[in-house]
Amino acid sequence: MxxxxxxxxxxxxxxxxxxxxxxxxxxxxxxxxxxxxxxxxxxxxxxxxxxxxGNWSGNRKNRPMYEVTCDGCGQIARVPFQPDGSRPVYCSDCFRNNSSYAR
Ligand SMILES: [Zn+2]
Ligand SMILES: [Zn+2]
Known part of the structure; x- marks a missing residue:
């Protein structure tokens, strides 16, 4: 044991x-x-x-992308994960701008 x-x-x-x-x-x-x-x-x-x-700018070819509406600017954004609605989703620009709030 x-x-x-x-x-x-x-x-x-x-x-x-x-x-x-x-x-x-x-x-x-x-x-x-x-x-x-x-x-x-x-x-x-x-x-x-x-x-x-898996750099943000690099290698994301093989990942499925999901289309979502950005909570920051309202544009269509593509994200590499399935949003579950429990937290805001941002396009890459807004994500960068909001990264201090996002975690
Ligand atoms: Zn945005
Ligand atoms: Zn340690």
Whole structure:
């Protein structure tokens, strides 16, 4: 049986828990190494990688685009995700202008 243990993140130096669920997952995948980063540093690295690959200006060819009405200027905008109506959707210009409010 596994038991959760505390590890030290090599990026931020914080202790984090290597949970039983994660240990089982690692064992299932055949990983022998313990994670060397805490979940938030792992997430941050993942986000960085995604941002590098899927740049706003670059590589969006294979993504489905959805037509929506921009909540900023009322123009038709194309966005790479299905809007669920729970938050405003902006065209790329308004998105840039509003990016400080949008999150
Ligand atoms: Zn960390
Ligand atoms: Zn707009």
């Amino acid at each position: 596994f038991s959760s243990k505390m590890l030290v993140c090599k990026d931020c130096g914080q202790e984090f828990e290597f949970t039983v669920g994660e240990q089982e997952f690692f064992a299932e995948k055949g990983f022998t190494n313990e994670p060397s980063r805490c979940p938030s540093c792992r997430q941050a690295r993942k986000n960085n990688r995604n941002r590098d690959q």
